[in-house]
Amino acid sequence: MHPRSSFKALMETVRWKSKPWDDMEMDAINSLQLIINGSLQEEHPKTVANVIPSVDNRVQKVDELCVIVNEMVRLIDTAAVPIFVVDASGVINGWNSKAAEVIGLAVEQAIGKPVLDLVEDDSVETVTNMLALTLEGSEERGAEITIRSFGPKRKSSPVELVVNTCCSRDTTNNVLGVCFTGQDVTGQKMLIKNYSRVQGDYARIMWSASSTLIPPIFMANENGLCSE
Known part of the structure; x- marks a missing residue:
């Protein structure tokens, strides 16, 4: 499902023309609003009075729910970090613009x-374990995974992510999937690798026994004493 496009279609093309919402659908809407309202009340008890509209005003409820869902989708899609969602079978069903x-x-x-089709071989076990643990309710933090690059980036190095996971749950608190929120650390990893390589080259040159490789080198500290 692609909520942004589907809700846009609902609001723009079939408003006031769809068949009446049945009781099961309204119960699902009510449950979601109760969850949202409860979360807001916990975070802002003094500023949030009541975000649940009257049960009888069904059209207003649907409109307000659409606004809430669209706002959630917009916030996720415009986030400055890669976010992707995987269902219980390991298939990707959410992917934001940064990802x-x-x-x-x-x-x-x-x-x-399948999310495992995107990760490098050395990260398959890590991602598999994260999925299993999070689906059991144990959310993971600070795991490092490597993902293949695609499209124009295919010839570049793989993407290094530090990810946290959280559970996606239904109204009865059953875990439906896993949300991955990542931080791209590819640049930092590359910098560390280059630094290590240069440091190794420097050490090999400084301590090489070959007199033809490089002329004699010495270093002095701030007091003028030889340090190397």
Whole structure:
């Protein structure tokens, strides 16, 4: 499902024309609003009085729910970090713009792919364990995974992410999937690798026994004493 487009279609093309919402659908809407209202009350008890509209005013409830969902989708889609969601079977069903930018895989290409198809071999076990633990309710933090790059980025190095996971739950608190929120650390990893390589080259040159490799080198400290 792609909530942003589906709710947009609902609001723009079939407003006032759809068949009446049945009781099961209204119960689901009420449950979601109760959850949202409860979360807001916990965070802002003095400023949030009541965000649940009257039960009888069903059209207003649907409109307000659409606004809330659209706002949630917009916030996730415009987040400055890669975010993707995986269902209980390990298939991607959510992919934000930053994930598409960093990894090079468009939303329509990512949706429906098994997440393990995107990760490098050395990260398969880590991601598998994270999925299993999070689906059991144990959310993970600070795990490092490597994801393949796609599209124009395919020839570049893989993407290094530090990720946290959280559970996606239904109204009865059953875990439906896993949300991954990542931080792109590819640049930092590359910098560390380059520094280590240069440091190693420096050490090999400084302590080489070959007199033809480089002329004699010495270093002095601030007091003029030889330090190397």
